[in-house]
Amino acid sequence: MKKTVLLGAMAFAGLAAGAASAATLDDVKARGKLNCGVTVGLVGFAAPNANGEWEGFDVALCRAVAAAVLGDSTAVEFVPTTGKTRFTALASGEIDMLARNTTWTFSRDVDLKFEFVGVNYYDGQGFMVPKELGVSSAKELDGATVCIQTGTTTELNLADFFRSNNISYEPVPIETNAEAQQQYLAGACDVYTTDASGLAATRATFDDPANHVILPEIISKEPLGPLVRHGDHEWGDVVRWTLNALVAAEELGITSANLSEMAAGTDNPEINRLLGSEGTLGEMLGLDAAWAQNAIAAQGNYGEIFAKNIGEDTPVGLARGLNAQWTEGGLLYSPPFR
């Protein structure tokens, strides 16, 4: 009897150990649902709307991946994570991918053993102050109280920026964007610092956005992008090429409006390969031929997603800037689909 217990325990241990490293693509397909890590709430990027449905720029990427893999853009379980919990959630397998304004850095890629599959937003760290303080440059912030989300790259940049400019500050560590907003609006801190896109998104929710200025200094490079666990290359490829498909779709002029027309077949072989009417790209990824079609159908191409969630016509009001296509002077550049 004892032997059975021992064998059972060993088998159990073996199973538990195996769980973390199994092929995520098969897991997602078997589960019929994608577990996608997002922020606990940043308007424009990821936040539940009035009906409790998640929407935003990062959310759209989760939906595109779900559509590419499962053919259903609603088959996503959104897992809200804070700056502190996100990496543990991904490493432990609680989520399949993280789409949460996370900066691609060397140590996260190499030491924390994650794989950044690309950049969906080129950002930089900025500062927001109330207009009445009369500050026009970040270098005038000597002695200011600064609200900062803990466990982020912005926290480290902040320390470096103030030290290298020989000015002092008082950090107020905060767990989530909502808490930072409360403290900032109550005047418990003079300055709120995070990625400039996050500042714009936060400011958009204020009653009086015009009374707050985002200072001109951008003190860091913050390439934000989705990431997956290191070592599962098939899954990494799926997420990477879904993101690329959205970017390429904009470049090739594929929109949600003309998608079905284009999918029928065009003169451009790259469009045909991307949308599956020619070649076997989907099969190579382990998905069906219409994978990219489904991904684009979910929320449109990169440009449409941008315009709908954070573009200039939305309250967040971000210009394309660096995030324009390479053909229009931006940094967005998808490797070719061939």
Add this chain to the structure above:
Amino acid sequence: MSTLTDPPKEQFRLSMLLYDTRYRSATIQVIAMFGFMLLAAWLINNTLSNLAAQDKAFDFGFFTESAGYDINQRLLDYTSRDSHLRAALMGLLNTLVVAVLGCITATILGVVIGVLRLSSNWLIARLMTIYVEMFRNVPVLLWIVFVMAILIETLPAPRAFRGENPEATMSLADSVAVTNRGVYIPEPLFTRSLGDVHLFGTSSLRFDVSLDLMVILAVLGLSLWGAHRVTLRANRIQEATGERPRTWHTRTGIIVVPTLLVLTALGFHLGYPELKGFNFQGGTHLRNSLIALWLALSLYTAAFIAEIVRAGIMAISKGQTEAAAALGLRSNRIMRLVVLPQALRVIIPPLISNYLNLTKNSSLAIAVGYMDITGTLGGITMNQTGRELECVLLLMLVYLAISLSISAVMNWYNEAVKLKER
């Protein structure tokens, strides 16, 4: 006489392990131990294989790397270039500060409320009941967040103190500023300071000892000892002659004069906080994260301590009070000299648990952005280095060590005050 023969030797059979009461408990224990060892082996094996699957090693090397982040409340000097170890040390000190402050305040509040709850004044007793029920039945995290929200939303920001006709002014003869970033109070300064002693050089464990403080403490200690001698002498005279000499003026003199002399010699003065730039500068800054955590933990734990004190007092037979009253003692002296000393033996053991709870609850500090050890080692360091296992293990060890120390001290105190039967 018949010869006694040895009883037949019983054969040992395997089934006896289960059916013979002589062996059964041992059998169960052996099986349980095997089970426990299997569980432990499985946990370790699972951890190791998961670490291997993630390509991570178990090592504490990250401790010597530069932390890179700033900590607002630091009792020792610290910059963002210091190591993660020093950041953890700053966090540990912050944890200890809030734990010590909280335990002291909770005890004072708890004893007062516990005694008042037994008051014969109906209104006071009911008010205290309401207090206890209110704080006991709402999670402490909510109290912490609630207190913080009140501090932030109701108090004026530093910019309200600015201008010709400021909306807010400093209190206590312009020496204390109460803002929604915390309370600024005057700080002690010395014009003829003796300086600091630097211990442990430039290592992560370095700290400075202020010689001024050491001298003042030494003088104060000596004065207190002197005052104690005067009391002992008064006791002797009282026993010999029956008359107790007045000692309060000599004792006050012995305590106050040398300390005043030392303070004057060091050039003691107060540094007042002043509004400069964005914030108040100078003075001592009690951040509202500390105040919120301290207040909420104290108020919450005080409710439990009050109940313990009430139970302790009610455990003392009413005859004790009546006997003391018959001797002509007033009610507050009865409480102080007769009831409370006896109640302590009932009060102290559960009090230890509450001190431990308060200390462990201080790990909720991150809710208000107080940088305790959970915030530094278990928060930012863990997040920036990705060494979850190492950080959490260490964090558990630290809290275990703090808790065991509190237990040891309080148990020692319990031994000292418990009823000695002769």
